[in-house]
Amino acid sequence: MMPMNIRPAPSASRSSKVMRRCLGWSVSALIVGILAACGSAPPVVRAPVEPVRTVVPAAPGPAPAVGPVVTQSRSRWVPVPWDSLPGWGADNLFEAWNAWLKSCERPQPPMSALCAEVRRLSIGSPQEQMEWMQTRLQPHRVETLQGEPTGLLTGYYEPILDASRQPAPGFSVPLYQLPAGMTPRKPWFTRQEMETLPEAQAALRGKAIAYLADPVDALVLQIQGSGRVRITQPDGSMRWVRLAYAGTNEQPYRSVGRWLLDQGLIKDASWPGIKAWLAQNPQRQQELLWSNPRVVFFKEEPLGELDAAFGPKGAQGVALTPGRSIAVDPGSIPYGAPVWLTSTGNQTNLQKLVLAQDTGSAIVGAVRADYFAGWGPDAAELAGRMRQPLQMWILWPK
Template identity: 65%
Template sequence: MVHHTMPTSSTSANRASSRISSMFRVLTSSAIVGMLAACASVALPPEPSIPGTAPLPPLATRPPPDDGAPLPPARQSGKSRWQPVRWSDLPGFDADALHEAWNAWVRSCERPAPPLAALCPEIRRLSIASPGEQRAWMQQRLQPYRVEPLQAGAESLLTGYYEPLLDGSRAPTATQQVPLYRPPADLNARRPWYSRQEIDTLPQARAALRGREIAYLADPLDALALQIQGSGRIRVTEPDGRVTLVRVAYAGTNEHPYRSVGGWLLQQGALRDASWPGIKAWARANPQRVNEMLWSNPRVVFFREEPLSALDAAFGPRGAQGVPLTPGRSIAVDKDSIPYGTPVWLASPGPLLNLQRLVIAQDTGSAIVGAVRADYFVGWGPEAGEVAGRLKQPLQLWVLWPR
């Protein structure tokens, strides 16, 4: 999934209530419980042996890692430098509920990077281990490295993203008239394709999209949010009156550059709170200028429709790694700095969320550029959107790499 960062505002983040934090805990725990319930009756295949390795002794008998041993040399990965550290340097490592992250880690083992693939049989086996056993295994098998930018002064920032949950209709109604489109048939023949303004105003652009509508929404800003996030869930009213829950997933763009509507409003002097709630409030107060604001972002995202099973609904959309995202445990990174599937220790103190936890790099985004830069997958629905729209905090990252 390719997404852009939601507009954020550090001043509005200070006004976030404790209700958001408690909601976030419910989101993450409910996704995990749903996943476990769905998978409880599925028999796992026997684990293959790892070529070239001896059987591991029982976890309880393994000696603790020798913190007095020499550290390995630093590594360079694309735009980042990985500086080796001790496990004791990871803030909060002894307190994290690692089993929550293990679901995301097992998912990454569906499409593991080569250096991490050899660990996957053990990762699967440890999904039912105690937190102490999981922690001891990580210390034995992985080396933590602090992620640093190659250039001093580079931005270190955590933002958030989510999966919108919206109501829609298969056919336009009096209130739902904003279409979401599948890719046009001639998308690859014309590059870039028509801009957002041209799609809204040129007859030939509208003709090329006729019959490509997936559903219609009521609010053009909801459609824009869906395009910014790259995917979403829609409760669709069918022609016979039934309501079905579907996912719309990223399927391409018109290849115009992405421009932040929040940035445009700031440049216009139209508002000082460039968070998503602030943008929506401005749009309600200035309906005659909504199109002008929307057209400031020429980029349009096209979607494909996917059914949502009970198991699918317990996870987010597939990220760029090709595996479903786990709320609170999946991040989007700059893939030139951190490979997909890498376990990462994340620390981000802030007024909105205070995070010290294990996450997995499973996605990317065009706005996620730099060594110490991550987008945090919050979950789905309006409350997750409130968190994602306000999250903007300092960040530290440590990759956990095989020894």
């Protein structure tokens, strides 16, 4: 998921999140509710969504194992030769190296043993980087425990919104900090109860960070787990901040798209399709929102020039890189692991090196990933419609 004044660039839930993905929400359940931002803000380098690259077809059938299979709690890893990775050798590896350097800020063994070499190779040639990877790493095809190598890729991003520090005409939808007295992993009030029960409203009094104009935008922000917000201060000045994931009310996530599909109200469950239905049925907006009982709470973080060049922090605790960070199920793939990803669909064709740096409550399964597209309209469009087949190879130290 750009100048911050704001022509947004491409970056996340997710329940890490950081779920920063809170994240972790599958962005097939995503609302493209981006407000075009304006006004002044610190300039940043635009990090565009990755261009579509030529797909190099895989060899017919899965490659045979070249060593013992490694079993994880939710997946198995089948060691395979490098030439079985579709598109290997065609990716611009240096574009992924910044994401790898971020993972080395919070490394986990055994990947931590490679970080000195990763840092040294940040100025190496693409050929040197590829040869080093082939020498030090072994690709493993990620499969379900039953041996299925194909799963699902969705996308997420960082919305850009306008907000007010205080309730004001046109800004009446609160975004809350984490309320005091909540018990971890114990369900709190649902979304509907938070808006209707006096005891819930009393617990939330004084906890609003900012106010949005549209409750649907607030839902989008909660699904993504993080957002860039231009806040109007009480003195009339403007300030850019990141609202980052702080926790949830521990209620189950329910996809509003699935709710509409189950009732036969729509056939297109992408967020453009959901927005179109809402435009025709505004009287049912509250019913739609309440169908998802989960609410995400936020914390405010500065959004300086360097911060704005990357996305929010993911579950690994490092800033996400547009087009090179993914959210995974940590029961299948450990945080910080490099992953070769291939996915072909209507939205984009991907054959590239990415880093497992985040998770989300909807990101469950062996061959399952959420692709961090960046921030802004382009990222929102890509993430909002991305739902396509996925194969992954984890690149693990020999």
